[in-house]
Amino acid sequence: NAGVMQNPRHLVRRRGQEARLRCSPMKGHSHVYWYRQLPEEGLKFMVYLQKENIIDESGMPKERFSAEFPKEGPSILRIQQVVRGDSAAYFCASSPSGGNTGELFFGEGSRLTVL
Amino acid sequence: SQQGEEDPQALSIQEGENATMNCSYKTSINNLQWYRQNSGRGLVHLILIRSNEREKHSGRLRVTLDTSKKSSSLLITASRAADTASYFCATVVTGANNLFFGTGTRLTVIP
Numbered sequence: 001n002a003g004v005m006q007n008p009r010h011l012v013r014r015r016g017q018e019a020r021l022r023c024s025p026m027k028g029h030s031h032v033y034w035y036r037q038l039p040e041e042g043l044k045f046m047v048y049l050q051k052e053n054i055i056d057e058s059g060m061p062k063e064r065f066s067a068e069f070p071k072e073g074p075s076i077l078r079i080q081q082v083v084r085g086d087s088a089a090y091f092c093a094s095s096p097s098g099g100n101t102g103e104l105f106f107g108e109g110s111r112l113t114v115l
Numbered sequence: 116s117q118q119g120e121e122d123p124q125a126l127s128i129q130e131g132e133n134a135t136m137n138c139s140y141k142t143s144i145n146n147l148q149w150y151r152q153n154s155g156r157g158l159v160h161l162i163l164i165r166s167n168e169r170e171k172h173s174g175r176l177r178v179t180l181d182t183s184k185k186s187s188s189l190l191i192t193a194s195r196a197a198d199t200a201s202y203f204c205a206t207v208v209t210g211a212n213n214l215f216f217g218t219g220t221r222l223t224v225i226p
Contacts, residue, residue: 004157033213042203043158043216056213091157103148103160104214 002026004094005074006107014115019079019086021110025094032075033093033104034060034067043091049075082114119147119204119217127223134191136220138204139184145207147180148214149189152201161189161202166209196226 005024013019025032030051035043045059049069060067064082069075079086089111093104119140128134138147146165150158164171164180164187171178177190191198201221205214 031212035216042218045213045215048213056211093158103163104158106150106157106159108157 004092004105004107006090006092006110008110009108010111010113012113012115013082015083016081019082019112021077021079021090021092021112022074023077023092023094023107024074025092026096026105029094029096029105031095031097032069033095034075034077035091035093037089037091037109046077046090079112082112084114087112087114119206119215121202121204121217121220123220124218125221125223127225128194130194130196130224130226132194134194134198134222134224136189136202136222138187138189138217140187140204140206140217141185142206143209144182145209145211147178147187148205148207149176149178149187150203150205150216152203152219154200158203191222194222194224196224198222199224 007022032049034046036046037043047060047067048056052071064080066078089109091106091109093106095104119138122137144166146163148163149161151161152158162173162176162178164178175192180187201219203219204217
């Protein structure tokens with residue numbers, strides 16, 4: 001049973017380009033969370049999705065960032081017109097029933113570097 | 116902010132010693148969880164304690180929760196070099212589904 005799969009593991013973009021980060025949750029998990037981590041810091045909540053629905057996007061910047069979790073396929077975190085401050089590790093986590101009842105299962109992260 | 120804060124930020128101990136990390140939070144919670152992160156890797160769940168529990172054990176881990184003080188502690192007994200990692204507490208705020216993570220404690224266990 002594969003764990004949470006994130007790709008790419010490393011992504012380099014120039015300022016102004018778009019970054020797309022993908023996350024395939026564990027089999028049977030319909031809840032997906034995205035977090036951002038700056039070096040030597042904790043994880044900052046960005047967005048919580050269930051299949052085809054955004055449940056809570058309170059941690060996601062209103063501009064340039066978007067997330068989706070379609071009926072088929074992985075969850076996508078999209079960052080348009082990237083800036084240097086977007087450089088960070090982005091982690092996806094999944095759960096079968098939401099974090100209020102149990103643990104989250106994390107992927108290995110996607111490390112975005114903006115030149 | 117709903118995030119917790121761990122204390123200390125960094126801890127360095129000798130192998131075999133016990134390590135204690137503390138977490139404080141601000142709002143009413145459903146549960147509190149502890150995670151571990153090795154450098155450059157994703158987070159791994161260690162233990163979950165519910166708001167109506169006061170103490171929980173798992174192997175060499177012992178977690179306590181004091182909801183009146185809005186604080187939790189993680190004790191790792193008989194530490195090993197392989198325990199070297201960052202440890203984060205995460206809280207699920209009452210009525211919410213999200214986990215909010217603290218700032219982490221970087222533990223170094225010296226062989």
